Amino acid sequence: MGRSWRRRNKNRHKNKNAEENGEDSRRKKKTPSNGNNPYTMVEYGNFRMESFYAYQGIHDFAVEKEVDDDGNVVSYKFVSCTSAEQKEQERQRWMEAMKGTLPASFRIGSDVDVHLRQRLEHELNEMVGQKMEIEIEPRGGDFGNRESKAEIKLIAPAQKIQFVPHSYQLSLDRQTIRRNPKLESFHNWLKVQTEAGFITRQETVSMIPPVVLNPEPHHMILDMAAAPGSKTSQLLEIVNFPSKAGDHEPTGFVVANDSDHKRAYMLTHQIRRINSPAIFVTSCDARHFPILKESQDGEAGTVSEGIFDRVLADVPCSGDGTSRKNPGVWKSWSALNGYSLHSLQLAIALRGAQCTKVGGYLCYSTCSMNPIENEAVVAALLRASEGSLELVERRSELPGLVARPGLSTWKNLAHERSNRQIKDNNKKNSAKMQARRKEWEQKEMTDCQDNMTGVESSLARNAQDDIELENHEDFISIRTKFEPKSLEDMEELKRMVESSGMIEYKTFDDVPSKMRKRVVASCFPPTPEEVSSFHLDRCMRIMPQDMNTGGFFVALLKKVAPFNAKARARFIALQEQLEAVEDDGEEEGEPDLKRVKLDSESKSIEAGEDGKEAGAAGIDMVHGYLKRDFLIEKDGTKSTTVGKDDFVPVSDDIFIPLKEYYGIDEESFKEGQFATRAASDKKVLYFLTKAIKKQLIDRKFQEKVTVIASGLKAFVRNSKDCEATYRVSQEGIHLVAPHMSKRKIVAGIDDFETCLKSGTVEIKNFTEEFQKQVRALSMGSFVVSLQGYEDDYIKKLVLVMWRCRSDAVKFLVTQAEVDGMRSKMRAIKETSAGSIASGGDASI
Ligand SMILES: C[S@@+](CC[C@H](N)C(=O)[O-])C[C@H]1O[C@@H](n2cnc3c(N)ncnc32)[C@H](O)[C@@H]1O
Structure with missing residues (x-):
């Protein structure tokens, strides 16, 4: 209540000021202009952004498509726009798409x-x-x-x-x-x-990186910046399949990481519907993600190659390709956003390359169109890798995907002030600035009056609060309409770019020292020799107008050879350089990147004296990674809840009674597949896959990251007084049932459907065979699987039931799961595959 009162009061002041200035405060209200749309105040345009991209030459090429009657793209080609008119048409197409709904x-x-x-x-x-x-x-x-x-x-x-x-x-x-x-x-x-x-x-474009990575079910996959998890879900669905016939659990897995632990929890929630054990969710700074080594045979004290078959670096970005979904992009766009993110993006990509195994693939993607966040990062990665990484051409394998080639050169254009400095400056010079702005905008408004209604002109004139201005001789506001006379006239475009406060740096030597922590050397385009060896054209630029999507950038790199000594040295030098930039780079007015700070103390302790290997077997210690207690809450305090909750094997006192009651095989226990969380009260026992146990837990991976989630709930402590302390959980039942030899019934389709009836179901409603088996059970949980699907962990036609004290049973499944189960049953019955014996129960 307090807050809304303050807001109302603040608005009252704003309006009062506006009135004092002779303006009509009502104009500033967010009233719908067309009577029914409440969102009409968003301005779909930004002089700086439009002039930046026009000057970069993104309107110099168009796409010509051949489409069949169903609207499918049959073929397409890129054509150069050879006249100012063609470029202008292309720009209009881009703007229309950028402004349209998604x-x-x-x-x-x-x-x-x-x-x-x-x-x-x-x-x-x-x-x-x-x-x-x-x-x-x-x-x-x-x-x-x-x-x-x-x-x-x-x-x-x-x-x-x-x-x-x-x-x-x-x-x-x-x-x-x-x-x-x-x-x-x-x-x-x-x-x-x-x-x-x-x-x-x-989103369509968000589906591209997992498709480009083309993972297989047995692969180990790392998703470095994964939250909220849409791409993780797509990858997980693939590894959740058996790699070969007869597998009772997935052999591949996805490690999904995000530095923001709250977002990592959100991701865990998001992927829950897949109900897969092949996931390991962590929270650490991806720039320092622990490198798990392929083997121990490497040269002692050197960084060996990573283990991951596929690595996705879908990095934090300025997101200017998302304007259709986030119209706020139009207002917040600044050339500095790209530069502020470049170092972080490159550092994540470098680490991603180190985590990739030889022969594996790294996909780098952003939802930005800015070459500083895209091709500049990829070029720096290729440069440092000394030939170990190669860009891969995937377009031809993806029918219907219209993706433009990556740029081989670009311009470095930056504002020499941070947004905060601009605002401070505005305040200081407010009277002078306002007079000059009004003068300039009056001129601009008159120039483009033909295209603007009176309401718009006055909105543009009156909008003071959120316009950022440069203390520049010929300043221009972001709301001024970008209307170049000719997109062929580079001099005019340059003037426009400069009039909005951007300065072009031709080389790194031109960058003044105060800007060097943002405009770093790797922002500059490759040399002619590098251009011919890098093949940046293999990168894929998805422009909003080509497939009616958001804007997106994807690059796929293959690690064709281990890094040689020179490459390793270059990686280390670059990582240190970027870290130094990041440490200095904290400035007021920077976009909030939600960075997690490095615990420098833990870093120096963990790294060996000479920066070489010093720690647990199988984990690279060269670059400081984060200890588990690194997480810093927003108020600056260390998180007390996150970071101390590793998976530990279930102890004998719990396991032995369980083993007896459910007939669980010794092997799964010995392999540590049943685990609890160290900090928990052991209410839940999880089932972990053999692959996760062997590749991550046994390599002491948990000591280096904060573990958010993995496995599926296998058993949950009974609240009722019952012979067994734990009941089976529906979440992991499809994986646990193959390890059980007791309290398990295979049912024909009729009995299975009867089990799905709501409430308690009297045992007399089942077939005789089923009745016999259930009546033989004591009170407690038991498992029913559909005949023919007993070992199929993908279809998951298995239910956790409760044998009541009376002569009845009931399911221990949520209503959503019951509905899903019923849909599966309908589909099975409707197809010829529904060859399940009707009514013929058979117990194991
Ligand atoms: C573009 S989003 C990722 C979207 C995600 N891949 C998806 O498809 O749902 C970028 C993510 O990077 C995370 N992030 C930012 N800095 C990071 C860092 N240094 N290490 C790891 N994650 C980071 C952010 O919290 C954010 O969730």
């Missing part, structure tokens, strides 16, 4: 049963596969589009994304889907299937 898209999980998937695809096609008339609401706020009305379009809402299996892009944004009455049943369907975990809503 089409919604989703995937049917690759781990969803094939019959169920067919059924879902059929339902989808029935609902939205055919063309229909849909009213599309306008997106307000565009300078030239204030009065736009809803339009009616004839569209087939769902279109297959050719390059991602079982995925769809809708021709509609989420708001239209939510609000249009014609799409109500489709919207409900989306909600139900998402809830059941069969579909995942994910």
Whole structure:
């Protein structure tokens, strides 16, 4: 209440000031201009951003596509725009796409049963596969589009994304889907299937990195900056499959890391629907992610190569490709954002390359279009690797993906002041600045009056609070419309860029010392010799206008050889250099990168004297990594809850009674597959996969990172007074059941369906064989699997039941899981694969 009062009061002051200045305060209210759209105040344009990209030459090429009747891209080519008109058309296309709403898209999980998937695809096609008339609401706020009305379009809402299996892009944004009455049943369907975990809503461009990485089920994968986890989910669905027939658990896994532990917890929640044990969630600074060695045979005291088959570095970025989803980008864009992130991005990419095994792949991606965050990082990585890394061409293997080549050169353009300095300066010079700004903007407004309504002109004139200005002779506000006379006239573009306060540095020598912690040497484009060996054109630039998506950048690198001594030295030098820059780089007005600070104390203790190997077998100690207690809360205090909760084997006093009661095999216990969290009260026992146990836990990986989550709940302590202390948990039952030899029943389809009935079910409702087996059990949990699917951990047709004290049973499963189970059963029954004996129970 206090806060809202303060806000109201603040606004009252603002309005009062505006009135005193002779302005109409009502103009500043966020009133809908077209009567029904509350979001019309967002300005879809930014002089600085538009002039920056125009001067970088991003409008110099266009894409020509050949599309079939269904809208699928058959072929496409890049063409140079040879005239100012062509470039202007290309710029208009880019702006239109950048301003438009973002089409919604989703995937049917690759781990969803094939019959169920067919059924879902059929339902989808029935609902939205055919063309229909849909009213599309306008997106307000565009300078030239204030009065736009809803339009009616004839569209087939769902279109297959050719390059991602079982995925769809809708021709509609989420708001239209939510609000249009014609799409109500489709919207409900989306909600139900998402809830059941069969579909995942994910942006089209976000699906590209996992597809480009092309992992296999047995792979070890590292996702270095993983939260909130959409790409992690996609990768996890692939490793959650058996690598070969007869596997009872996944042999590959994904380590999903994020430096922000709250976001790492969020990710854990996000991936829960996949119900996979093949995940290990950690929280550490990816720049210092521990390097797990391939083997111990390497030269003593040297950094050996990593173990991961696939590494994803989807790094924090300025996100200027996300303007369709985050219109705030238009207001917050600054050339400094890219520079502020470059060092962090490069440091993460370098570490990613070290973690990749020889023959493995590293994917670097951002949702930014800025070459400083993209090609400059990739070029620096290639330079340091001395030929161990090579860019891979993947376009041709991804049908329908329209991705432009990476740039081989670019311009370095930066504001020489931080945003905070600009604001401070504005305050200091406020009277003088305001007079000059008004004068300049008056001129600008008159120049572009043809395109602007009176409301817009006055909004632009009156908007004072959030306009950032340079103390520059010819300053320009971000709200001034960017209207170059000719995109061929580089001199004019340069003047425009400079008029918005950016300065061009041709070489690193031109960068003044005060800017060198931001504009670092690696921001500069490669030399002509490097250009011919780097093949930066293999990077993929996804422009919003080409596939009606957000903007995105992806580079795939293969580690073709171990790093030689020179490369190792270059990596270390560069990492140290970047760290020094980052340490100095904390400045007021920097974007909040949510960085986790290095615990410098732990770093110096852990690293050997000469910076070489000093610690636990199998873990590189050359670069300081973070100890488990490194996490710093926002208020500067160390987290007390995170960082001390490793997985430890279940102790004998717990295991032996469990073993007796459920007939658990000794082997799984000896292998440490059943574990508890060290800091817990042992209420939950987890099941870990053999691969995670061997590759991570046994290598003492937990000592070097904060472990957030792994495994699946295998047993949960009983609250009821019962013979066994623990009951089986539905979460991990598909993996635990193969290790059980007692309290396990295989049921025919009729009995299985009876088990799914709500509430307690009297035993007399089952077949005789089933009745006999259940009545033989004492009160407590037991497991029922569907005949024919006993060992299929993907289909997961297995239920945890409770044998009641009375002559009845009931399921111990959530309603969402029961609904999902019923959908699977329907799909099985509808297909020829439903060859399950009806009614024929058989116990093991
Ligand atoms: C672009 S987002 C990742 C999106 C994610 N890959 C997905 O698909 O859902 C970048 C993430 O990097 C994390 N991050 C920022 N700095 C980091 C660092 N030094 N180490 C690890 N993660 C970092 C942020 O917390 C953020 O969650």
